[in-house]
């Protein structure tokens with residue numbers, strides 16, 4: 001019998017599948033369903049920012065041949081407007097990862113302080129968003145900017161595990177991961193979406209209202225596997241691997257690259273809310289066939 005239960009940065013997971021941020025919002029009933037009906041091991045909320053934001057106009061999500069392209073533009077209720085959600089989340093029976101963003105280290109710290117009051121089991125910082133001080137360059141491509149955010153947030157949240165979510169757009173993602181580890185991150189999440197564009201040739205215009213978007217789903221899996229493989233060789237903290245995981249076999253691949261748990265995002269679109277339990281069952285089948293008793297046995301197994 002193979003065992004899927006594991007722990008990740010202090011969280012006890014019944015299986016290694018985690019809902020990725022931004023896929024199903026911040027609503028309690030929906031997040032609860034992802035756990036109860038969907039079978040996820042843990043659930044990440046949509047990133048919460050310093051103020052209410054509407055996000056980009058439509059079209060903001062389109063389906064391409066091998067993935068989704070989205071420019072939802074980080075719509076957020078703002079941390080001040082979430083009293084009702086937090087109240088409902090108080091009695092939850094599932095591990096909750098809050099996700100936050102800001103335009104400066106100070107904004108990240110403010111949002112982190114407020115969100116930590118509601119005791120999420122972990123806090124993910126989305127450093128794949130633009131830094132106003134650096135003229136819109138994203139935090140996660142710069143070692144110093146990433147470090148600054150991690151230490152500012154860690155100061156505010158103390159013992160709450162901090163997960164730094166990295167962008168594949170970094171020149172050397174392993175260097176950024178190491179900088180985050182040094183600054184106090186307890187885990188790394190990789191990867192966020194890959195920048196992309198799609199053009200309607202008949203209209204001669206980009207399809208997305210925002211023109212540029214983030215690619216997710218099967219098309220980015222090799223990029224994600226490569227990033228996780230490189231990060232695993234440069235840090236000691238655990239990795240939440242994501243990007244294109246659609247089947248149990250994809251999840252096993254990500255774990256062999258070095259992930260201790262796997263994020264599921266676009267697969268919810270392809271396979272429905274049951275994606276988590278389907279992927280977990282497929283992982284179990286592979287493990288039984290290959291005589292793997294515990295998922296921990298194969299973390300980083302692809303490293304020679």
Ligand SMILES: Cc1cc2nc3c(=O)[nH]c(=O)nc-3n(C[C@H](O)[C@H](O)[C@H](O)COP(=O)(O)O)c2cc1C
Nearest residue numbers: 020021022047070126191192216217243244265266
């Ligand atoms: C519509 C959409 C919205 C997203 N919103 C967020 C977000 O708010 N914060 C974040 O850190 N990542 C966000 N992401 C990125 C996902 O969490 C994930 O990193 C990415 O989609 C790769 O995983 P996947 O291929 O399984 O979807 C979003 C992705 C999609 C498709």
